[in-house]
Amino acid sequence: MSKNNELYVQKNALCALKAGDDGVKVTVIGTGWVGLTTAAVFAFLGNDVIGYDVNEKLIEELRAGRVPFFEPHLEELTREGLANRRLSFTTDIGAALSTAEIIFLAVGTPPAPDGRGVEMSFVSRAATVIGENLRPGKLRVVVNKSTVPVGSNGWVDSFIRQGLAQQGDAGPVDFVVASNPEFLREGSAIADTLYPDRVVIGATDARAIEALTRLYHPILTQDFTPPSFLPRPAGRGKVPLVVVDPVTAELIKYAANAFLATKISFINEIANLCDFVGANVKDVARGIGLDHRIGEAFLNAGIGWGGSCFPKDVIALIREAEAYGYEAKLLKAAYEVNAAQRFVVIRKLQEVLKTVRGKTIGILGLAFKPNTDDLRGAPALDIIRKLGELGAIVRAYDPVAMHRCRAEVPDLPASYANDIYNLATGADALVLVTEWEEFTQANWADIARLMRTPVVIDGRNALNKKYLEGLGFVYRGVGV
Template sequence: MRSHVPSRIAVVGTGYVGLGTAGLLAHLGYRVTGIDIDPDKIAQLQRGVVPIHEPGLDLLLASQEDRITWTTDYQAVAEADVIFICVGTPPGPDGTPDLRYVTGAARSIAAYLGDRPQVIVNKSTVPIGTGDFLQRLLEDHAPQFDETRHRVASNPEFLREGTALADSLYPDRIVLGGHPEAVEVLARLYGPLIEQSFTAPQGIGRPDSYSRPAVVRTTLQSAEMIKYAANAFLALKISFANEIAGLCERVGADIQEVTTGIGLDGRIGHRFLQAGLGWGGSCFGKDTQGLISAGREHAYPMPILQAAIDVNYRQRNVVVEKLLRHLKSLKGKRIAVLGMAFKPNTDDLRDAPAHDLIARLHQLGATVLAHDPVAMPRAEREWSHLTYTAAPDPATALRRADAAIIATEWEEYALLNWRDLVGTMRQPLVVDARNMLRETLPAQVEQIGRESVQVQKEAVLV
């Protein structure tokens, strides 16, 4: 394995992480095969259709010419020097991550491991110890398995949906865990990324302030823990801002000014300190639960993480309580929900706060009109159990509404002509659950952790 210079890559799982990884590695010059068990997804990719919404991804993939191929056939594993596992690890009923896709992928990989040096890299977020489990699983199922040739490594992914490509091309750090020889192969693979010697792809320029990523070489267990701990800490930061926001409302302080004030302390920082509707998506809820369940296995309670989760989901009720305070009852009321994706610039609806809002509003007797700039087709498929009317545009959602909730901070919602739009509502009441409105309006505007819309001061950092 020592002289192993990687050139052929297999990426197993072509979701948000797999597609970004495939695009990045092809851009760095490698030959990449993306493998998925979903034939529809692969058929779309083969036709040049990117099955998810991620800014810049379609252009990046389209510009790789013949460096990427898409298939449902695991045969490509036999030729690959490095095999990335990027399949989902959704939470099971008790919060423990469900490893069935990782196990399924590993078994399929095992059948095709060859008699050459190969590194099997786990990019999925997995419980600590999964790397060892994978190594044993390959040992048991790969006819050609040889410990000196086949190594399992961990290379957790830190991309954020919506900015996935910039996050992957210009990361803060690259974490490589496992046997030193496997880590060395990955360090070589990522050489152009570590040296930043590649040409920036069109539209995803290298930030002026960016130089190069730090590289953390560590064990399998520590790499797996770094990913969980990073997500848990970010989730915690958001919940902290939301907990302070609730008290701000009660004592007359303004959370925007408070988080600006504390974020200027270099030890704290501004990022992930925004009060609002709380986190959603496929990672924070799952990974905080995953850590708690790992603690439970070792009879080690993790009360800070549990509190972060409780505060996060309480925030979804806060919005409904604000509506009830103004409208008394929601029976027969028409409520516009702007934003369905869990955050802007993605169509990902997993654990989106808007889901719980729509469900609760309907339960309370309201008629819900919902809009999202990109996630509506997906919601039609994935949220068919919810009762709401899809509005073709924000103006239609707001017309004759008794209240509007801004649930996702899409830039286009900030750019709406709110002054005119609130005039079309039956009652001009806007619950801006993302604190994004910057102008005072002829309407009742509720925000999170502050009394009313403040005109943004130049000095205020967000």
């Protein structure tokens, strides 16, 4: 779509709307982190939302107002939606689709089992089932929110058509597929959805753009009353709407994650150099980040990125390039730097303890970042496995992720502590892997007394080096 067209569509779509319009009937397919957040937020904004998932146990929990994963305020918002009947959950796809005007696809797109691309079977299955169950009637806009390889918009369309074909001669079904990539971060998912930096719509059909712009109107204009627990950030103005074609929208999502991942790998490479030359990476990051062309965000050196998105999205973009015979050298390097970076803490342990064999190492944090219990791609798991291989006795503590870790990674060579002080007792070293506030705010004087030897490896540069050294700790950060 040309720039002029884009502006024309945005202007007209926004003009056609006003605050107080009736809510939109929304169905969300897949009620995990992204789907449930989307469902709860749009219900909060006055729409009628049905969440559908194939996981019966999950739907049972959600119906009872319990969110079985950790995301700040999501349970509160879900309960509010259930109480005012704006939000409901079902495993019945027919019921889920019967009234829908906008259908979001928010199913998982994990790495493919061979690690070489994206597992798209959840998307294809969901799209086929949508096709099998859409009935003739008003226009339905099917919106792909899952992060998918470029070109998936048309691919989803083809699976919906295959599903429709299964129905036989049910009459004409009017639908259009659009892309609406998701940029939320776990740990601040609701804030990111209510107060996003931008909304991206990938569509060429004016009706799809109009429907999505109508749904997003309160967010774009910021004219909703914020939830009591999440006030609107000071200075938060209107939210830019980026309307592009679907392929561009899909690439925007991958490019955003690849850029952020590369920025972290970049500063980690500088941090490793700082360790050699004796410079301080925190000061380097500030010194370069104050340049507005660079910016200070995402320049925290440490053990690198993990999670359910960055690793798989960077790989997906590398594979995408390969499909066209292009080698994405920069992205490959960013990935490789990151894959090695998590083991920097082991090198530092070996520097201080000489050998880790038979030593008790306490791991502070399992989740891939604070304020989530998500363990997908978590550096802690690789670090623990490596320490296990090296003969260390590994203990771990995480404020929220231990329950999930026991269930999802039963063979992890680690035992669990009740809290940070229990973890510290008798430990030869602690490794900070996830920068939970509970760890940065802990009583480190008590911790020093409880440890066999007060050694701390700060994999996130989140602790106060001078203060800890004053308490008698041997402190090692990454590039500081």
